[in-house]
Amino acid sequence: xxxxxxDAPTNSASESHATSADVERNPTDEDKNEKLLNDxxxxxxxxxxxDLLSKEVCLRCIFRLFGMQVPICSSLSVKSLxxxxxxxxxxxxxxxxSVEPNICRSCLGILQFTYCGDKERVVENESAxxxxxxxxxxxxxxxxxxxxxxxxxxxxxxxxxxxNKLSLYVKxxxxxxxxxKDRSISECSxxxxxxxxxxxxxxETLLDVKCGISTFHIRLTYSRVEASIRxxxxxxxxxxxxxxxxxxxxxxxxxxxxxxxxxxxxxxxxTTEVIPVDEKxxxxxxxxxxxxxxxxxLKKVNEPCRLECLCFRTPIYFGGRYLKYSRNVSQTRWIxxxxxxxxASIEEIIGGNIxxxxxxxxxxxxxxxxxxxxxxxxxxxxxxxFEIQNAREVPSELLVKEIExxxxxxxxxxxxxKNLKIVGSQGWTLMREGEAEKQxxxxxxxxxxxxxxxxxxxxxxxxKETVRCYQILQKTPIRVLHRRSPxxxxxxxxxMKIEKIAGxxxxxxLHMCTQAGTYIxxxxxxxxxxxxxxxxxxxxxxxxxxxxxxTDVKMNCFLTE
Amino acid sequence: xxxxxxxxxxxxxxxxxPEQAQQEREKEMQDDEEELHKLLLPNVHDLPLTPPSAIxxxxxxYFAPDFLKPGHDQYVYRHANGxxxxxxxxxxxxxxxxxxxxxxxxxxxxxxxxGFKVTGKRKKQNAQHFESNxxxxxxxxxxxxxxxxxxxxxxxxxxxxxxxxxxxxxxxxADREGYIAIIMPKPADWLKIKSSLLGxxxxxxxxxxxxxxx
Numbered sequence: 087x088x089x090x091x092x093d094a095p096t097n098s099a100s101e102s103h104a105t106s107a108d109v110e111r112n113p114t115d116e117d118k119n120e121k122l123l124n125d126x127x128x129x130x131x132x133x134x135x136x137d138l139l140s141k142e143v144c145l146r147c148i149f150r151l152f153g154m155q156v157p158i159c160s161s162l163s164v165k166s167l168x169x170x171x172x173x174x175x176x177x178x179x180x181x182x183x184s185v186e187p188n189i190c191r192s193c194l195g196i197l198q199f200t201y202c203g204d205k206e207r208v209v210e211n212e213s214a215x216x217x218x219x220x221x222x223x224x225x226x227x228x229x230x231x232x233x234x235x236x237x238x239x240x241x242x243x244x245x246x247x248x249x250n251k252l253s254l255y256v257k258x259x260x261x262x263x264x265x266x267k268d269r270s271i272s273e274c275s276x277x278x279x280x281x282x283x284x285x286x287x288x289x290e291t292l293l294d295v296k297c298g299i300s301t302f303h304i305r306l307t308y309s310r311v312e313a314s315i316r317x318x319x320x321x322x323x324x325x326x327x328x329x330x331x332x333x334x335x336x337x338x339x340x341x342x343x344x345x346x347x348x349x350x351x352x353x354x355x356x357t358t359e360v361i362p363v364d365e366k367x368x369x370x371x372x373x374x375x376x377x378x379x380x381x382x383x384l385k386k387v388n389e390p391c392r393l394e395c396l397c398f399r400t401p402i403y404f405g406g407r408y409l410k411y412s413r414n415v416s417q418t419r420w421i422x423x424x425x426x427x428x429x430a431s432i433e434e435i436i437g438g439n440i441x442x443x444x445x446x447x448x449x450x451x452x453x454x455x456x457x458x459x460x461x462x463x464x465x466x467x468x469x470x471x472f473e474i475q476n477a478r479e480v481p482s483e484l485l486v487k488e489i490e491x492x493x494x495x496x497x498x499x500x501x502x503x504k505n506l507k508i509v510g511s512q513g514w515t516l517m518r519e520g521e522a523e524k525q526x527x528x529x530x531x532x533x534x535x536x537x538x539x540x541x542x543x544x545x546x547x548x549x550k551e552t553v554r555c556y557q558i559l560q561k562t563p564i565r566v567l568h569r570r571s572p573x574x575x576x577x578x579x580x581x582m583k584i585e586k587i588a589g590x591x592x593x594x595x596l597h598m599c600t601q602a603g604t605y606i607x608x609x610x611x612x613x614x615x616x617x618x619x620x621x622x623x624x625x626x627x628x629x630x631x632x633x634x635x636x637t638d639v640k641m642n643c644f645l646t647e
Numbered sequence: 648x649x650x651x652x653x654x655x656x657x658x659x660x661x662x663x664x665p666e667q668a669q670q671e672r673e674k675e676m677q678d679d680e681e682e683l684h685k686l687l688l689p690n691v692h693d694l695p696l697t698p699p700s701a702i703x704x705x706x707x708x709y710f711a712p713d714f715l716k717p718g719h720d721q722y723v724y725r726h727a728n729g730x731x732x733x734x735x736x737x738x739x740x741x742x743x744x745x746x747x748x749x750x751x752x753x754x755x756x757x758x759x760x761x762g763f764k765v766t767g768k769r770k771k772q773n774a775q776h777f778e779s780n781x782x783x784x785x786x787x788x789x790x791x792x793x794x795x796x797x798x799x800x801x802x803x804x805x806x807x808x809x810x811x812x813x814x815x816x817x818x819x820x821a822d823r824e825g826y827i828a829i830i831m832p833k834p835a836d837w838l839k840i841k842s843s844l845l846g847x848x849x850x851x852x853x854x855x856x857x858x859x860x861x
Contacts, residue, residue: 411686464683529687533698561805565705568728568831572804589691611701614732615809615816615824630698635687 144190153273191384201393218288234300406506407467445478516643527638710850744788774802801832
């Protein structure tokens, strides 16, 4: 393609107002398309085309029905096509709309780029390029920084039905024609494919990136807006509606009296698809004798579809490890009765620095376990994941490092972040992997009611030798019993060690490594005897815990490389 | 010129043998550990001689002297989350009997309190709803037996089954391992009963003779 050698017209200074003219400015492309179009058009059966036009089928549906895949962007080429097809030296200024139906009965106006937009306004675009411009505007308005996009289209089920009915009609009517036998009608493309095909190139040009698999999605959702709905079907669709099935006429009358139903009716229309029942059309899918209907296999369409155009990015994930140096900072935002508990939260400190750099809508914080507000998280830190919704920009590696430095140099030094980086969806599996088996290491400041003795060191450390590891039984601690099931849980203490504190005979540091889910505080003070054994019961005295620190979360994710 | 101190940095541009890199890492790890250790060690001078116990810290103690019967002094320790631990106050008449408490029996009233199990977070379906004067258990001494009551209207979450095999816990630590049961009152029910309970100071004053200089 000669694209590369041309000046890219879309990156002009006044970028925000791209027009379809910008898209078409590539003359070589246009010429090429024009030629392809003219060649293909030679083979179109004029009679069939005229017939379909008169039955209110639009040009692009006709093209896709006959398997024509030429990108028809400019309105000019369509007009010249029209001339050829209609075999008249038609006035070039003649509007397509005088020949084409207002709203195509097959694609409901979708391939005519007509739709019902915001505030119920009907929008009619001259060409795919105009339509693409409107979409591109939306992307730019949101300020998205993208390097690719994926185009998704969702259409009401009626479209598919119409496609089938239409191709069946053509098959029945023209199966004896020579041209019919030459070409295979099964070459026809779907409405959805035709729309995507029409939009892809102009969008690529306007957005200056390629279409394909991407985290950035442009989603077009078409839905029907139909005023007159057969009530019978409507009744059947509403779940839990207790109305008996009465015949159509009575139903209509009764429903009109109930103004409450109209509210529901509207919501049904926009969310589910209420398909007007046409007994004849349901039979039309079989190869029956063509019935002489005054109505073409497709009903007349009075209103175009409603279009909702959304552009968004799928969530991006930041992984890393955090350390908490404060005994007054909670892990997540904690508010009771409008009052904040603690002076800050990890989630807000870190999230509050990541979110603005991504220009995202919101964040979700996930951590591999948690610690109490008065417990510090030290050592290697705890793995966490931040999920950023609809980021307008994906930060570069350098920027991510800057975010990390910024958090770590905050004045109050409450939190520290390590190994922050953008991770793919594998971040999830990494965090969840081995969560149950993961061990954690703690250091507790313990007081006992009698002076420490030499034997105590041995008693505590050697427990590992007598049994392979130390098993304790913990009843649900009283402090969480109000919101947890009352259970008795077996937990494993992998090892323990006493570290003497110089200058004190009754205080010491207890280092230990335990199974995930062990309540350490209760293991020290015994929780009124509901944790057995406890440090107190092992040493034969009363034990209290003053401070607790997590010194290691033994997990294999987000580690320093 | 040749006396430069060659600085070892982690810069990949300088040549570093794998050995040196390993040493660097080990030194870093050591430094980290030392830093960590510094954080862990408390300042000994800040440590109180006797720290507050977990109970003092997490519960508020209330007392019900002469509950339904003279001398039947019970305590209600209320946790910040609303749960109440009930037990025998130190001035309970049972402790005055010689030999102290010898047996505990939960088979009182309509059922054996030690038998049931509460399951699930909601604790509503099979929790037993007790009034404040419902009997929870019976404590026996050599001379007599005394009924221990709920004190607080609410759902019975747990009874201390250990007392069956180790009734002596009541004699040694009635205020801790010798607790009787855990009740979960509704907020409204708690407020009603709270007004009839005494705080620690009031309770001490009332039972002056027990707490007086001995």
